[in-house]
Amino acid sequence: xxxxxxxxxxxxxxxxxxxxxxxxxxxxxxxxxxxxxxxxxxxxxxxxxxxxxxxxxxxxxxxxxxxxxxxxxxxxxxxxxxxxxxxxxxxxxxxxxxxxxxxxxxxxxxxx
Amino acid sequence: xxxxxxxxxxxxxxxxxxxxxxxxxxxxxxxxxxxxxxxxxxxxxxxxxxxxxxxxxxxxxxxxxxxxxxxxxxxxxxxxxxxxxxxxxxxxxxxxxxxxxxxxxxxxxxxx
Numbered sequence: 001x002x003x004x005x006x007x008x009x010x011x012x013x014x015x016x017x018x019x020x021x022x023x024x025x026x027x028x029x030x031x032x033x034x035x036x037x038x039x040x041x042x043x044x045x046x047x048x049x050x051x052x053x054x055x056x057x058x059x060x061x062x063x064x065x066x067x068x069x070x071x072x073x074x075x076x077x078x079x080x081x082x083x084x085x086x087x088x089x090x091x092x093x094x095x096x097x098x099x100x101x102x103x104x105x106x107x108x109x110x111x112x
Numbered sequence: 113x114x115x116x117x118x119x120x121x122x123x124x125x126x127x128x129x130x131x132x133x134x135x136x137x138x139x140x141x142x143x144x145x146x147x148x149x150x151x152x153x154x155x156x157x158x159x160x161x162x163x164x165x166x167x168x169x170x171x172x173x174x175x176x177x178x179x180x181x182x183x184x185x186x187x188x189x190x191x192x193x194x195x196x197x198x199x200x201x202x203x204x205x206x207x208x209x210x211x212x213x214x215x216x217x218x219x220x221x222x223x224x
Contacts, residue, residue, distance in 0.1 A: 043202070048208075056207055056209060098208075099204070100157055101212060103154035106152075
């Protein structure tokens with residue numbers, strides 16, 4: 001069964017460093033998303049992406065964040081200068097319909 | 113203020129019992145999705161409900177979307193230890209690409 005994959009599974013970085021989180025969405029899906037979940041808290045929307053453009057972003061997705069689909073299979077989230085409060089699980093999701101979203105296993109980001 | 117309130121937050125029952133968990137809001141949703149999440153993993157989609165009053169069944173799980181599309185319930189019949197997990201509801205308020213708003217979840221434990 002097709003699934004969303006994410007790499008790395010765990011990333012440790014120092015405050016102020018740049019990180020790139022990678023996702024391979026389900027192959028025939030056209031809608032892509034990033035969410036995050038701080039430990040013990042609910043899952044929160046960051047950004048949605050379609051046709052090489054951001055469709056919607058939340059207040060969390062400030063100028064330090066960017067997304068890109070560099071080729072036909074990858075979808076990336078870049079955090080330019082990480083802060084301690086960026087520590088969280090980051091989930092990529094994809095959808096073929098805009099209704100049902102399928103989530104990847106997540107990348108645990110730890111900022112020290 | 114939570115857009116989606118899930119109750120109860122924790123539920124601990126014996127194998128074979130029935131249970132219902134709730135997802136309530138004062139807002140209308142164009143669709144609502146139920147996910148199950150294991151520790152350290154991404155949410156796994158169980159079902160999407162779209163029409164007010166809609167009922168969907170997935171083996172021993174029954175999902176209902178309220179007539180006014182503001183609430184939903186998940187009923188499990190004859191719970192089994194394998195049903196143990198965190199159940200999340202997530203609603204789409206009709207944005208272009210279906211940005212999801214998540215509840216905090218119900219942690220279900222089923223004892224043998």
